[in-house]
Amino acid sequence: MASDRSNEADYVRPVRRLVIGVLALALLALFLLWRIDSPRVERFRTAVVDAVVPNMDWAMAPITRTARMIEDFRSYTRIYEQNQELRRELQQMRAWREAALQLEQRNAQLLDMARVRLDPQLTHVTGVVMADAGSPFRQSVLLNVGARDGIIDGWAVMDGLGLAGRIAGVGDRSARVILLTDSNSRVPVLVQPNATTALLSGDNSPAPVLEFVANPEALRPGDRVVSASDGGVFPPGLLVGEVVLGADGRLRVRLAADYGRLDFLRVLRSRPAERIEQSGSLLRPVAADGTPLDPATGAPLPIPLPDVVADPVVPAVEAVPAPGAQSTDGPPNE
Amino acid sequence: MNEVWRPDSLAHLALWLAISAGLILLHLLPLGSARGDWPMPDFLLALTLAWVLRRPVHLPAPAIAVVFLAEDLFLMRPPGLWALAVLLGSEFLRRRQSVVRELNLMLEWAMVAGVLTAMVLGTRLVRAIVMLPNDPLHLSFLALAVTILSYPLVVWVLQGVLRVRKPATGEVDELGRRL
Numbered sequence: 001m002a003s004d005r006s007n008e009a010d011y012v013r014p015v016r017r018l019v020i021g022v023l024a025l026a027l028l029a030l031f032l033l034w035r036i037d038s039p040r041v042e043r044f045r046t047a048v049v050d051a052v053v054p055n056m057d058w059a060m061a062p063i064t065r066t067a068r069m070i071e072d073f074r075s076y077t078r079i080y081e082q083n084q085e086l087r088r089e090l091q092q093m094r095a096w097r098e099a100a101l102q103l104e105q106r107n108a109q110l111l112d113m114a115r116v117r118l119d120p121q122l123t124h125v126t127g128v129v130m131a132d133a134g135s136p137f138r139q140s141v142l143l144n145v146g147a148r149d150g151i152i153d154g155w156a157v158m159d160g161l162g163l164a165g166r167i168a169g170v171g172d173r174s175a176r177v178i179l180l181t182d183s184n185s186r187v188p189v190l191v192q193p194n195a196t197t198a199l200l201s202g203d204n205s206p207a208p209v210l211e212f213v214a215n216p217e218a219l220r221p222g223d224r225v226v227s228a229s230d231g232g233v234f235p236p237g238l239l240v241g242e243v244v245l246g247a248d249g250r251l252r253v254r255l256a257a258d259y260g261r262l263d264f265l266r267v268l269r270s271r272p273a274e275r276i277e278q279s280g281s282l283l284r285p286v287a288a289d290g291t292p293l294d295p296a297t298g299a300p301l302p303i304p305l306p307d308v309v310a311d312p313v314v315p316a317v318e319a320v321p322a323p324g325a326q327s328t329d330g331p332p333n334e
Numbered sequence: 335m336n337e338v339w340r341p342d343s344l345a346h347l348a349l350w351l352a353i354s355a356g357l358i359l360l361h362l363l364p365l366g367s368a369r370g371d372w373p374m375p376d377f378l379l380a381l382t383l384a385w386v387l388r389r390p391v392h393l394p395a396p397a398i399a400v401v402f403l404a405e406d407l408f409l410m411r412p413p414g415l416w417a418l419a420v421l422l423g424s425e426f427l428r429r430r431q432s433v434v435r436e437l438n439l440m441l442e443w444a445m446v447a448g449v450l451t452a453m454v455l456g457t458r459l460v461r462a463i464v465m466l467p468n469d470p471l472h473l474s475f476l477a478l479a480v481t482i483l484s485y486p487l488v489v490w491v492l493q494g495v496l497r498v499r500k501p502a503t504g505e506v507d508e509l510g511r512r513l
Contacts (some may be wrong), residue, residue, distance in 0.1 A: 041413060
């Protein structure tokens with residue numbers, strides 16, 4: 001057109017120059033305005049984008065969908081190697097999951113041993129398992145605590161969660177623990193919801209058998225089994241496990257203690273069971289200072305009865321198991 | 335500028351606007367993985383310059399300014415600066431349309447490459463003057479090189495597919511005037 005002036009009127013050229021000059025100035029002004037007052041122009045930009053881009057959904061969606069489909073189709077062609085890759089990753093993840101579970105259990109165990117007190121008077125000594133019997137299911141383990149640490153034969157041994165066994169044989173610096181699964185182990189237990197008493201006897205299988213159940217029809221698989229203080233062997237109320245119905249139809253106990261990983265065990269310092277010799281004052285009201293009151297008048301009785309309990313707080317270390325308990329329920333294999 | 339309002343010119347303008355919208359939209363699509371570190375050629379710019387060199391009547395300057403301003407806005411560039419550069423570059427080429435009409439593709443290509451380089455350098459200069467952070471030098475020159483390399487392809491598409499050619503000698507418009 002520039003070559004062919006005949007097509008253009010005379011006024012066209014200056015007008016075009018003017019238009020272009022105005023356009024250029026406007027663009028430059030917009031740019032400078034943006035440089036000086038950026039937020040305002042950016043708001044304008046946001047408004048423009050907001051107004052336009054969502055309305056382009058109808059155009060964008062099909063294109064995007066098509067592109068994704070092409071991408072997906074491409075991935076189909078290498079689905080086999082992808083599958084292999086996923087399998088490998090899954091395998092690795094399984095290993096990690098196992099490791100995480102083990103760490104979690106161990107952590108819970110350690111935390112538990114560090115902090116939990118079942119009973120303020122029930123202190124414990126924590127020992128490390130030095131050796132075990134080596135059979136597929138260890139029936140006895142050796143702890144690195146002994147008479148030096150005040151361990152006494154017959155005390156209960158727990159891992160973080162549940163009852164694991166019982167001290168049977170104390171050396172100076174070590175002690176042997178008969179586990180509940182040992183065929184020589186007999187422990188009185190209580191099945192909880194209805195307080196059925198039974199005897200837990202090990203038979204070298206992972207789940208010891210419940211014997212001498214008072215009323216077997218009252219038991220259900222899943223019932224909680226805790227230790228009983230019958231015979232003064234164990235402190236009452238320690239978690240043992242839960243009732244399961246064995247494959248042979250006998251009632252067994254799945255132990256709460258993790259027998260697969262006996263690393264740290266704690267030995268509970270048992271106190272001798274308090275013996276109640278006089279029943280009279282049990283039902284009698286007592287004042288805060290211990291003086292018996294007359295149930296009818298509420299006045300202190302003139303002649304106090306002899307105290308029943310000698311001293312409720314016995315230093316735990318000096319505690320000696322009741323002689324009866326020792327004789328009736330010593331280590332069975334010794 | 336009456337030629338702009340003829341149906342043929344308006345149809346071509348609409349076509350160019352549609353292509354511009356499509357190319358800008360393509361930039362906005364969430365297909366980030368398609369683009370690697372190798373920059374995409376600026377097809378819209380190459381197309382516009384080639385088109386202006388062939389049929390300047392189809393692309394009036396205000397349309398170019400508006401489209402590239404919209405591109406600035408959508409692609410989060412400083413609004414107005416690149417549009418200004420494109421406007422000036424396209425006007426420079428529009429003035430020389432009668433010269434380019436006689437040139438073959440190689441010389442036209444060289445000319446367009448010079449204009450593009452001048453645009454990029456000018457933009458960088460302005461950004462430096464107003465103390466805006468510039469793109470890394472090698473990246474902007476890589477983009478420039480890619481755009482320049484894509485120019486023959488764009489010309490081929492423009493002439494072969496869109497049928498926008500340089501006016502042949504003695505070609506007349508529908509009113510019988512020589513182009």
